[in-house]
Amino acid sequence: MEVVNTIGRRKTAVARIYLKEGKGNIIVNKKDYKEYFPSATLQYVINQPLEITKSTNKYDIKVNLDGGGLTGQAEALRLAIARAMCKIDEENRSALKTKGLLKRDPRMVERKKPGQPKARKKFQFSKR
Numbered sequence: 001m002e003v004v005n006t007i008g009r010r011k012t013a014v015a016r017i018y019l020k021e022g023k024g025n026i027i028v029n030k031k032d033y034k035e036y037f038p039s040a041t042l043q044y045v046i047n048q049p050l051e052i053t054k055s056t057n058k059y060d061i062k063v064n065l066d067g068g069g070l071t072g073q074a075e076a077l078r079l080a081i082a083r084a085m086c087k088i089d090e091e092n093r094s095a096l097k098t099k100g101l102l103k104r105d106p107r108m109v110e111r112k113k114p115g116q117p118k119a120r121k122k123f124q125f126s127k128r
Contacts, residue, residue, distance in 0.1 A: 004087050008080030010105055013068025015076040019084045022060025028077070029065055036065075042074040049082040049101050053092045079104060 004019040026033040026046065037043055050056045061081065065073045082101040085092045096102050110119040117123060 004084045006080045006083040006087065008076040008078065008083065008104075010076040010079065011068050011072040011108060013072035013076040014066050015073065015080045016064045017077070017080045017084060018062045019059050019081070019088075021058065024057035024059065026061045026063065028063045033063075037070060037074055039070070042070060045074045045078050046081070048078055048099070049085050049096060052095050052099060052101070053085045053089075055085070075105065 001021050006017055006019070008015040008017070028036040033046060034043060037046065047056065050059075061084075063077060063080075065077065067073075068076070078101060082096045085096060086102065093102070112119050115123075
């Protein structure tokens with residue numbers, strides 16, 4: 001099997017992954033993913049597509065993560081892994097799609113407007 005290359009995005013985070021057959025190692029920015037993501041919930045988010053397709057210990061994944069925060073990076077990585085699972089076997093697509101793992105989350109930060117302290121917050125109104 002050749003190396004499968006996919007990309008996942010969330011907010012400003014970008015995850016580029018290289019997936020190949022192996023023992024189930026996930027290396028994120030030259031660290032183990034459990035060291036990079038210490039939270040159990042983020043580790044669960046990353047493993048979701050692998051558990052749904054029943055391939056937790058079949059593939060080694062090398063990840064380059066850039067931008068965003070930890071949660072955005074974890075969800076970008078989840079999308080990239082889900083896309084790679086679809087590239088490997090098209091039968092995985094229906095299972096991943098029903099769980100909503102193939103949809104890119106479009107929510108982004110709203111821009112700050114001039115004359116306001118934040119995007120929606122206004123300065124305090126003074127009558128006198």
